[in-house]
Amino acid sequence: xxxxxxxxxxxxxxxxxxxxxxxxxxxxxxxxxxxxxxxxxxxxxxxxxxxxxxxxxxxxxxxxxxxxxxxxxxxxxxxxxxxxxxxxxxxxxxxxx
Amino acid sequence: xxxxxxxxxxxxxxxxxxxxxxxxxxxxxxxxxxxxxxxxxxxxxxxxxxxxxxxxxxxxxxxxxxxxxxxxxxxxxxxxxxxxxxxxxxxxxxxxx
Numbered sequence: 094x095x096x097x098x099x100x101x102x103x104x105x106x107x108x109x110x111x112x113x114x115x116x117x118x119x120x121x122x123x124x125x126x127x128x129x130x131x132x133x134x135x136x137x138x139x140x141x142x143x144x145x146x147x148x149x150x151x152x153x154x155x156x157x158x159x160x161x162x163x164x165x166x167x168x169x170x171x172x173x174x175x176x177x178x179x180x181x182x183x184x185x186x187x188x189x190x
Numbered sequence: 191x192x193x194x195x196x197x198x199x200x201x202x203x204x205x206x207x208x209x210x211x212x213x214x215x216x217x218x219x220x221x222x223x224x225x226x227x228x229x230x231x232x233x234x235x236x237x238x239x240x241x242x243x244x245x246x247x248x249x250x251x252x253x254x255x256x257x258x259x260x261x262x263x264x265x266x267x268x269x270x271x272x273x274x275x276x277x278x279x280x281x282x283x284x285x286x287x
Contacts, residue, residue, distance in 0.1 A: 095235065095237070096230060096245075096247065098195055098197065098245050098247065100195065100197065100281050100282075100283050133193060133285060133287055135285040135286065135287060136285075137283040137284060137285070138192065138253070138283075138284045138285060138286040140192070140253050140256065140257070140284045141260070141282065141284060143282070144282050144283045144284065145281050145282065145283045146283075147283070148193075148195050148283040148285055150193065150195065150247055150285075156235070156237050159237065160237070163238070184197050184242050184281035185197075185238065185240070185241050185242065186197050186234040186235075186241045186242045186243075186244070186245040187234060187235045187237045187238060187241065188230060188232040188233075188234070188235060188245055188247075189232065189235040190230055190232060
């Protein structure tokens with residue numbers, strides 16, 4: 094299994110509406126990309142200091158299926174239209190489990 | 191459920207032995223801290239460019255259980271003795287799912 098993790102911080106200018114639109118757009122992807130086995134995407138819960146603002150954890154059967162997701166034009170549209178306009182920093186990894 | 195995510199990059203001087211010791215020490219924690227419901231910790235698989243070097247995803251029933259893990263002295267010892275000596279940068283979030 095491949096577990097994909099991505100975390101974002103948002104710019105100071107990002108609005109609550111823009112942040113909510115990221116989550117809404119990402120949550121459509123499991124219905125569009127059948128290679129996604131499990132998908133969680135949510136804002137940080139505010140429990141600890143110094144955290145990133147938002148995180149995605151998505152599981153795939155294998156690396157090829159992850160690449161289908163990564164490169165899917167509907168996913169790329171979420172990145173270009175919803176994430177990138179308010180993105181301050183990004184951290185990502187894929188784990189082979 | 192609280193999903194805790196932490197990602198690390200390592201210093202250029204970090205050895206393979208030091209990196210392996212982080213994973214080994216972390217993998218002992220689920221046997222020591224019963225509040226951990228699910229625990230994955232592994233190096234980045236090398237599929238994508240620009241990734242962090244290592245990631246942890248750990249699930250807990252609630253925020254209190256996450257705090258037990260976060261503040262457990264055996265976890266703090268792993269951070270102090272294994273992670274911090276080779277740590278270049280850290281990204282973390284907790285998601286309420």
